[in-house]
Amino acid sequence: MTDLTTLLEVGGPLAALGGGTAFTRAKFPAVYWSAVGGPISTARLLSSYTSVMEACGLTVAPSRLRVLAVKATTRREVRPVPPRRGIIRPTSTGLRIRLRLAPGQEPADVAASAERLRHAWGVHAVYVTTVKPGVVELRLVGYDVLRRVRMPRKTDAGFLKVPVALREDATPFVRDYRTVPHQLTLGATLSGKSMYLRHLITGLARQSVALVGIDCKRGVELAPFAARLSALATDPDEAAELLPVLVKEMEDRYDLIKARQGIAPDTPDEEITSDIWGLPESERPVPVVLFVDEVAELFLTATRKDEERRDEMVTQLIRLAQLGRAAGIYLEVCGQRFGAELGKGATMLRAQLTGRVCHRVNDEASAKMALGDIAPEAVSAACAIAPELPGLAVAGDTSGGWSRIRTPYLSLGDAAEICRESAHLMPDLPALKPFQPAIPVRPVATPALALLPHPATD
Template sequence: MWWDKPVGWLLFLLLLAGYFTRARWEPRLSSRLPRLASRLSKVSGRLGLANRWKLADQPWRWYLLGYPRVAARILWTWRRLCTVNGLSLSWGSHQQIIGRSVVQGTALRPRPPRLGLPVPTRTGVRVRVALHPGQTPTPFLAASNAMEHTWRVYSVRVTSPERGQVLLTASAEDPLTGRVSANSTAHGRLLTVNVGSLEDGGPWLIEFRRTPHWLVTGATQSGKSSLLAALVKALAPQPVALVGLDLKGGMELGLFESRLTALATNRPDAIQLLGGLLREVRDRMALCRQYRAKSVWDLPELVRPVPVVVLVDELAELYLTDGSRASRDEAEECGTLLLRLAQLGASLGVHLVIAGQRVGSDLGPRVTALRSQLGGRVAHRAHDSQSAEMTLGDLSPDAVIVAQTIGEHEQGVAVVTTGRQWTRARSTLVTASQAAAESQRTAHLTPELPGLAGKTERKETE
């Protein structure tokens, strides 16, 4: 054992001294680390280790000092926390017959559910809990706030990845504060893009092959357009056709115009464009029938059409009416076309990303049907609880509560769901100049779509 040896004691004392004097050496070390790291990365780059050894990126402080403290707190307080929050159970009966009466009492020593070993993550701790027979994750969800205070961590998330188990994920501090740095991780998979960071420190991946259509909601200035920009920037280097419908004058998606196969900035253009996309979808259907394929991904690579991602910034603009018959008809047509695209496009390589402040039935015809087709949901800060409910309520009721805790200063922070799973994430901020530069750089990759030929010609003659 280490305490039998003088070297062990010396190391222990050094660690202790380092811990108590950390206020003095930490700032100096942090200022020196980047230089040291850049030197190391140059050396390691030459040795071919560039991506494996980045000293400045190591959360050493958390692993050495923070994690042991939080893990000790979790283990130390678990029994008491469970008793106070009603998570412990006793096996015996709480009732006794005394004379001719039944007396009900509280068990003296209820048993807490078995806690696994706290495992460190880059930004916190993960620990599994084995549920007692008859227990469900719901009381653990209710107790998550008590856990945050008891363990002095920023947040505790309760999920149940396996039946009979609860996974507690504690984040030591909010990993989504500040600006999420431009994430350059190239995943190399078609239609999989990295648009920011998740709360566990991992990349925020949007995988269109897994979740074909997405709905992005949030109050004004909450970060919807920024997410679309991050998405376009990440998709731009891939062999994908990008189509924009930006009815707020094209101010957001217009930045990427040279990389867009088509862009509509008013409703008549949008209807023409959606009609063209629907024709494209029908052509693809015919092609799949010809090759007896169930989706474009089953087609031989040589004939497989290019995937299309259609981005709509501010859905409400498509449904605006001034009460006149003509504008009502236009809104109706937009609703029908978008719904058809969503219904047919998923297996034919046509994907939708629709952003809007609220996406409810009050907006226009067929909006709720459209919403149910958009399986991926991203909810930024909402104006009111109903808006969050509209986006997340049908998929994940817990996520509705979390979405409402996003503050006004947390622009770009969102709750992301796919199926019943949800997590908090923050998009990478793309500046106007970065958008323009990326769009210029990748302009030569812009595919032509025959179904949108009329539209593309119009764009060229403008």
């Protein structure tokens, strides 16, 4: 009986502690990392740093001066020198540490050993970034941050910058239209492409930006945001009327820029500009972001008349993609597939779209359409996205860099409410007035009477 009581007194709390730790690790990984995982990984890093670096081949032979100093002061063995370690800075998702590389080393050497460092220090992933020549930063991620996305509180938000998703290294993925003016977003049904679009629209809705939509699925994707849209086309016929107006707006803005360039010779150099951002703020037109949902609907034709209309729309889209950046007009092109089989001009339009985001697709060819021409190694990562992870995508650009991202959940009702609250920020563009969508009036509920009236009787 005494042994049983002792077992219960000791084993009960231990079992409860172990069960609580396992539950916290599964359901609240950030809390587990801050309380348990972070201190353990920090202790591993501090105790095994030199031996791990030596095992990974990240050490160099000591200098002659160091050898002489060690031999003169001690009799211990002179060991190879690892990169100089900086201060370990803990975060809510992992650890950050800077390394000063030894002479003869390069950042690629550290990046090649990232997987070994991950196993040695017991973390989920290790990412290497170059801070400056000779200095790299190791970002140790303690758990899978894409399993349950929580956006950082502090993000690099600003005008025409939208933090839309979370990268696998726990940094925010910011859609910066000034840096990447046009983007192509691909994804199969229920892949999270619409969620990505909602975050973009709600992020821009809070800014002084004109939002224009082309949704040939009868507006089922973009119509809920009608309160904030300056123009909306819901079928190819309306799109064929809207695109020439945008091209004309772009040409008028170029005329404004040219007029500014033709100023007096004594004008300072800083007042001479080649885009709208060099114009004075009082003369600068508002930026325009064009969202094209299911772009394949613009390419599909049934008759010869439809082919003529298609060729005109594609030509206008290509002109906007080629010349729109300087005029402050940006494109967000979305679809399930986008390749040469859509018709003439598809490949040329895709070449103008700098940014690429590929969600889960139905075949490898679709992933190659999005990423094959900029980052071939990212195609396999896009094909490996599981259906039970909606919102997960591979983002890349024409520089060749790519990363896995995931968009947090945002309901359609919340996104529509944000657009309604931001309706007063809609800029006034007279050319787009005829295409402004009708805003449905929300019914007002009449209060129910507490007491039912009774007729008066004699």
